[in-house]
Amino acid sequence: MSVDEDRGTTPTASVRVDPDVQQVLDRVREHLGMDIAFLSGLTASAEVVLATSSETGPMQMAVGDERDLDDTYCVRVLSGVLPPVLPDARRHPVARELAATAELGIGAYLGAPLRGPDGSPVGMLCCLARGANPMLDEDALRVLGLAAALVEDRMGAYGLPHRPAVSERVRWIRAVLAERDVRSVFQPVVHLGTGEVVAVEALSRFDPARFPTPVHAFAAAAAAGEAVELELLAAECALARLADLPPGMRMSINLSAEALADPRTADLVLGLGPAVAVEVTEHTPVHDYEALTAVTNRLRAAGHQVAVDDAGAGFASLRHVLQLRPSAIKLDLALVRGCDLDPVRRALIRAVAEFARGIDSWLVAEGVETEHERATLRELGVDYGQGYLLGRPAPLDVALRGVGG
Structure with a gap:
């Protein structure tokens, strides 16, 4: 280790x-x-x-x-x-x-x-x-x-091997932006009953020698004052594959409140239609829900699905759901993991599933890793899932094949 x-x-x-x-x-x-x-x-x-x-x-x-x-x-x-x-x-x-x-x-x-x-x-x-x-x-x-x-x-x-200095990682991230050096991978969202791939989530990968995980890249971008620039570049690279989706398939991209407030986001997303869903992340705290809601309402009016991530992870995610009234809710993996063994998790998942139905929202369980978890989620009223059991992040053609792809 x-x-x-x-x-x-x-x-x-x-x-x-x-x-x-x-x-x-x-x-x-x-x-x-x-x-x-x-x-x-x-x-x-x-x-x-x-x-x-x-x-x-x-x-x-x-x-x-x-x-x-x-x-x-x-x-x-x-x-x-x-x-x-x-x-x-x-x-x-x-x-x-x-x-x-x-x-x-x-x-x-x-x-x-x-x-x-x-x-x-x-x-x-x-x-x-x-x-x-x-x-x-x-x-x-x-x-x-x-x-x-x-x-x-x-x-x-x-006495521990140290990472390169912040200034060096800032140079690296600026090189990523200049060279548009972002690789997009996609993770399938699957109907838990039929196994059908109904959507894909776009994720970003970087040179692993410099950024072992995407978190390291986005942390370096934040240190450089380039967080929104990197988010928008990642979204652009993913959306370049939009034409390769089969009819009726959605692609979700991750954007923070800061990125959504940037006027370039509207130029990038609006007009692409319902094939593009926007997943609201919280790389930074939301300070102005009124402004964020105005943006998400505009996206919805243009036919885009708006999703909230990490539901069930804590008060912040609950406030997100209440303020944004999302068309999709993603159930946090910490709640999903081991749900087949934990009655408390099952009770909370059942309640969130009922809530999602009440507001006519999709509910997607993240981090589904075992057949027992999948079966339990189905019993609790969760229709859609995402996780290693259902398909790992992969090139788009592999992700579209889903399990076993």
Whole structure:
């Protein structure tokens, strides 16, 4: 798992705490309302605490503390067993059984990986709270992800392979914009009953040597003040394939509130008709719902479907649904994962499905990975799904074939 295993070294906890890293930890802990924020490194067998930020209180963690990887949240987050956002860790069937939950008194958890130059995980940036925190959602995870991208630039001070400096990644992202170096892939949206592909979601990929994940590219764009430029370029590249869709098929593109407010978005999207759906993301918080609603109403009037992402992830996504009155709702993967085993998840999914029917909206379950999840979703009234079971992101011709394509 760790680069340290290959290097034969371990992260060092004896170095002076980097003041820039300390400032990031302090700010992110305060912003998210958590009790502890910490930076850890991963060895072949342990997670080692390298820096911490905390208020005086019952939750304490010290630089140099180690925990066997088998008993950590981080290894389960990296493997997908645990979601990176746990508003109430004691109610999660896996988290509540971990010794760390009781020993550290973990009520809420948020974690983002730190990646080395080759993209492999070398550490984690995590926040913990003693009590449950129902406000933790995908917005909080995005904030932590941006903080992790900043910390990655300073990892060399802790004996971890460090990412290139922000200034270098800014140059890279500006080269992406100048050269239009974005590759579009598409993930099918499938009818859970028939297996028919009814839509595709456009996603972006970048040079993996520079940006191991799309999150890294968009974080670099934000640091460069080019976030909207990159979103619009990604949308343009995807829409270039619109003519290759079969009749009646939709393509959804992801745009933030900031990008939707840009006049160029209307020039790009309006007039393309119902084949183009717009999925409203929240790379940044929405400060003006009135302005955003005006844009989405205009899109709807022109025949475009407007979708809201991450429903069920927290209060922010619920407010999104109430304010925007979407024609499609995407059910958060943290709610979908393991729904066949969890009666609480099933009850919430059933309620969202009833709500979607009440406002005449599509409901799409994200992150469908097992046949049991698919069958459960069908029983709960969810008609459409998206996830690795149904088709991974792929070139358009492969995505249109769906499962087994």
